[in-house]
Amino acid sequence: MSSFSDRLAAAIRAKRTALCVGLDPRLPLLPAELVTQHGPDAVAAVEEFCLRVLDIIAPIAPIVKPQSAFFEALGPAGFLALRHVLRRAKDLNLITILDAKRGDIASTAAAYAEAAFDVLDADALTVNPYLGRDAIEPFLTRARIDGRGLFVLVRTSNPGAGLFQDLNCDGLPLYRRVAQAVNDWNAGRGDVGAVVGATHPAELGELRAALPDVWLLIPGYGAQGGSAADVRRGFRADGLGAIVNSSRGVTFPFRPDDAKWESAIESAARVSRDAQRSARARSAFGSENSASRLTVLRNGDDA
Amino acid sequence: MSSFSDRLAAAIRAKRTALCVGLDPRLPLLPAELVTQHGPDAVAAVEEFCLRVLDIIAPIAPIVKPQSAFFEALGPAGFLALRHVLRRAKDLNLITILDAKRGDIASTAAAYAEAAFDVLDADALTVNPYLGRDAIEPFLTRARIDGRGLFVLVRTSNPGAGLFQDLNCDGLPLYRRVAQAVNDWNAGRGDVGAVVGATHPAELGELRAALPDVWLLIPGYGAQGGSAADVRRGFRADGLGAIVNSSRGVTFPFRPDDAKWESAIESAARVSRDAQRSARARSAFGSENSASRLTVLRNGDDA
Numbered sequence: 155m156s157s158f159s160d161r162l163a164a165a166i167r168a169k170r171t172a173l174c175v176g177l178d179p180r181l182p183l184l185p186a187e188l189v190t191q192h193g194p195d196a197v198a199a200v201e202e203f204c205l206r207v208l209d210i211i212a213p214i215a216p217i218v219k220p221q222s223a224f225f226e227a228l229g230p231a232g233f234l235a236l237r238h239v240l241r242r243a244k245d246l247n248l249i250t251i252l253d254a255k256r257g258d259i260a261s262t263a264a265a266y267a268e269a270a271f272d273v274l275d276a277d278a279l280t281v282n283p284y285l286g287r288d289a290i291e292p293f294l295t296r297a298r299i300d301g302r303g304l305f306v307l308v309r310t311s312n313p314g315a316g317l318f319q320d321l322n323c324d325g326l327p328l329y330r331r332v333a334q335a336v337n338d339w340n341a342g343r344g345d346v347g348a349v350v351g352a353t354h355p356a357e358l359g360e361l362r363a364a365l366p367d368v369w370l371l372i373p374g375y376g377a378q379g380g381s382a383a384d385v386r387r388g389f390r391a392d393g394l395g396a397i398v399n400s401s402r403g404v405t406f407p408f409r410p411d412d413a414k415w416e417s418a419i420e421s422a423a424r425v426s427r428d429a430q431r432s433a434r435a436r437s438a439f440g441s442e443n444s445a446s447r448l449t450v451l452r453n454g455d456d457a
Numbered sequence: 458m459s460s461f462s463d464r465l466a467a468a469i470r471a472k473r474t475a476l477c478v479g480l481d482p483r484l485p486l487l488p489a490e491l492v493t494q495h496g497p498d499a500v501a502a503v504e505e506f507c508l509r510v511l512d513i514i515a516p517i518a519p520i521v522k523p524q525s526a527f528f529e530a531l532g533p534a535g536f537l538a539l540r541h542v543l544r545r546a547k548d549l550n551l552i553t554i555l556d557a558k559r560g561d562i563a564s565t566a567a568a569y570a571e572a573a574f575d576v577l578d579a580d581a582l583t584v585n586p587y588l589g590r591d592a593i594e595p596f597l598t599r600a601r602i603d604g605r606g607l608f609v610l611v612r613t614s615n616p617g618a619g620l621f622q623d624l625n626c627d628g629l630p631l632y633r634r635v636a637q638a639v640n641d642w643n644a645g646r647g648d649v650g651a652v653v654g655a656t657h658p659a660e661l662g663e664l665r666a667a668l669p670d671v672w673l674l675i676p677g678y679g680a681q682g683g684s685a686a687d688v689r690r691g692f693r694a695d696g697l698g699a700i701v702n703s704s705r706g707v708t709f710p711f712r713p714d715d716a717k718w719e720s721a722i723e724s725a726a727r728v729s730r731d732a733q734r735s736a737r738a739r740s741a742f743g744s745e746n747s748a749s750r751l752t753v754l755r756n757g758d759d760a
Contacts, residue, residue: 180564223561223568229576230537237533255561257585258526259615261483265526273532282560284587284610287617307587312562314590321634323624328631331624 158303159344165216174217176401185415201235212246222254257282263292278303311351311374352380359387376403382433389437461606462647468519477520479704504538515549525557560585566595581606614654614677655683662690679706685736692740
C-alpha cells in the first residue's frame, strides 16, 4: 500500500494541478431545478448536487474536501449523504479530505478517527491542535494503519484567527509553535499536514520554509480573498507540497435559477485549475534541488 | 424564556448537586444482555443502553453530556440514536450538553450550531477556541436566540494538554488568554462557560477567581483521577458556578456479564452525587455574599 503522501503527489502530478474542490453545500444556493425535483427531500437535492459536482470536477481536480458541518446540519440523512459523496469521490479516484476539524483525546479521538476513516472512508481529516499531543496521537495511530493523512490547523484564513494564533509564545507566535509540533508529528513521512490560510501569504512562505516535508492545505483561495500569487509561496521548488482549496468559487459560480449551472461549475473549475497551475509552475525552478530553493525562501524571497 | 444560566442553576438547586453524567457509550463495555438481545444491531444496543442510563440517573443528576464521537463512530444510525438520546433527556427534564468540541468559522460554524441546537436540540455545546473570535461568534449568535449555552475549551484534563495551553504568552499561559476571551464573550450572562479539567486543581481555583460569572464545566472527575476535593475549587461561595462531569465512573461501574448493571449505575450515580454534593457544600460558607468569598479565593485559599 502506498503512503498518503505518495498517493497525493501522484494524483497532483496526473492532473498537473494541486486544486482541491471544497464541498460546502448550502440549500439556499442549490440549483432551483434540483430543489424542485426533490421537493421536500432537501437532503436528496444536496446529495445529488454534490454527486454531480464530483462528476464534473473529477477530470479537472485531484482532490475534494467535503465540509462535514453542512451535512451534519441536515441530520442523520445528511450524514448518510456525506458517506455517499465520499464513496462516489473514491470511485472517481479523487483524494478525499474530510474537513471536520475534530479534536479530542484518548478513546474519544479514536472514535472520531473511526468515524472519519472507517465509517466515512475519507483519505484525510482536518484536526484541531488545541488539546495537545494526546489530541493528535490517536488520530495518527489510526491514520498510519492504512495510509491516511491528517491536516492540523496551524494558521487559519479567517479575520479573527490571530486572537490566539498570533499570540507571542516566548518569542514565536502560537501558530509557529503548533507548526513545530506538526513537523515533529509528521517526522518526514508527509502524512501530517498543516492548514495555512491563503489570506496570510507571508506566513505561508515562512511555514513553507520551516516545514519542508509537510503538505500545506491552503484554504481561503478565491471567495475568501486569497489570490494565485498569494498561494504560490506554499509550493516547494518541485511544484509539490501544497494543496489549494476553492469552495464557493468553484461550486457556486451560478444563481439558483441558472439552468446552465453544470457548465458554470466546469468553467469555474478549469479557471481555478489554470490560475493555480500557473502559480504552481512559477513556484518551480525546474530544479530537483529543492533544498537550495528552500534556503532562498528562508531569506524572504517571493518565489 | 429563561436564560441558560438560570435554567442550569434551577436544575442544580432542585437536585442539590452539579453532577453531570457523561454518556460515552462503547460497544465492548455494554451489558452483554443488551448486546445479545439486539444481535447484529449494535446501534440499537447502544441506544437502549443510553436511554436506560438516562432513566436511572434522571432522579439523581441534573445534567447529561453525550459525547458525539461515540455516536458518530456508529455512522448515520448512530447520529439518529444521539438524537433519540437527547430527546429522551429533554423529556426527563435533564439539561443536555453535547460534547462535540466543534470549531469553525462563518457559515460553517453556523451549520455546526444548527446541527447541535436545531437538529439535535441540545441545551449547550462544547466548542474549541483555536480559530479565534469568528469561531465563537456564530455559535453564540445562534445560542442566544433561545437561551442555549456554549462551553469553550480552556484547560483540558488530558496529560498532554499543556503542550500549547501552558505556553507563556506575554506573561500569561495561553489558557489564561483563552479564559480572558471567554470572560469577554460571556459578558456577565452566564451562557459562555469554560471547560477546565479536574486534573488541574490549582488552575481551577485560579480560573474560578478570574471568571466569577462564568460556568465551569469540569471533566476528569473520577476515572481520569480528579477527586471531590480537587473539584471543590471550581465552585463559587454560593455553591453554584461549576458542573462536575463523571462519565465512565457512573455509566460503566460493571462488567459486561454483570446482570445487575442497572443497580450498579444507580449506586455509582448516588455515590458520585453525594461526594460531589459534599464538596460543593464545603465550598459554600452559607453566605449570600459571594463577592467577599471570591476575594478569599483570589488570595489562594483552598475553599
